[in-house]
Amino acid sequence: MESTPSAWSHADAYLADLLVGRDPQLEAALDAQREAGLPEIEVAPVGGKLLNLLVRISGARRVLEIGTLGGYSTIWMARAVGPEGRVVTVEAEADNAAVARASIDAAGVGDRVDIRVGRGADVLPTLDGGFDLVFIDADKESNTTYLDWAAKLGHPGTVIVLDNIGREGEIVRDDSTDPKVVGTREGLRMLGEDPRFDATALQTVGVKGWDGVALAVVV
Numbered sequence: 151m152e153s154t155p156s157a158w159s160h161a162d163a164y165l166a167d168l169l170v171g172r173d174p175q176l177e178a179a180l181d182a183q184r185e186a187g188l189p190e191i192e193v194a195p196v197g198g199k200l201l202n203l204l205v206r207i208s209g210a211r212r213v214l215e216i217g218t219l220g221g222y223s224t225i226w227m228a229r230a231v232g233p234e235g236r237v238v239t240v241e242a243e244a245d246n247a248a249v250a251r252a253s254i255d256a257a258g259v260g261d262r263v264d265i266r267v268g269r270g271a272d273v274l275p276t277l278d279g280g281f282d283l284v285f286i287d288a289d290k291e292s293n294t295t296y297l298d299w300a301a302k303l304g305h306p307g308t309v310i311v312l313d314n315i316g317r318e319g320e321i322v323r324d325d326s327t328d329p330k331v332v333g334t335r336e337g338l339r340m341l342g343e344d345p346r347f348d349a350t351a352l353q354t355v356g357v358k359g360w361d362g363v364a365l366a367v368v369v
Contacts, residue, residue, distance in 0.1 A: 170199045178253065193358075221253040239265050279305070283311070310366040312366070
């Protein structure tokens with residue numbers, strides 16, 4: 151089969167059907183997000199399942215999410231932390247946070263999720279540390295700020311997931327003036343050079359196009 155965006159999407163749909171399946175609560179969260187006019191930039195279903203598995207594999211009970219949007223990824227992780235766990239999620243837009251709150255509550259995990267409204271740079275310094283996993287999926291221009299706080303609020307062994315690092319391959323361009331590409335490159339460079347992190351990254355193709363994710367552990 152020819153490698154095209156259409157083929158990537160079809161393969162992604164096949165994997166989602168096979169390994170993720172239908173989920174009325176998550177589908178309702180996406181429907182609510184669409185109805186509210188929020189951008190369709192949430193993680194793919196296979197990405198949501200990956201976050202769920204990473205939380206479970208790492209045994210994380212305190213999770214920090216930077217970038218809530220409509221709460222889709224939040225629900226995936228809130229399910230994984232268990233009844234005694236907690237997800238603190240930071241969202242810059244109050245309207246987005248309201249949509250997320252309703253969907254998270256409807257999914258039955260509202261008691262596990264604390265939504266903090268405000269810019270990450272303002273909210274993160276107010277949080278108590280000790281997070282076991284940090285998922286960063288917000289404005290790419292602030293990646294280094296978010297990574298710095300992920301290290302400060304984590305501990306040795308904290309898992310860090312930095313989303314959307316592929317940027318359609320533009321990450322190789324050191325002459326790019328796209329703020330998202332520049333922010334992504336700076337974040338990746340920080341993961342490679344800052345002694346607080348041990349990291350790798352994977353390119354992906356699928357419904358999100360040519361994308362990718364970086365995985366790191368705080369050392």
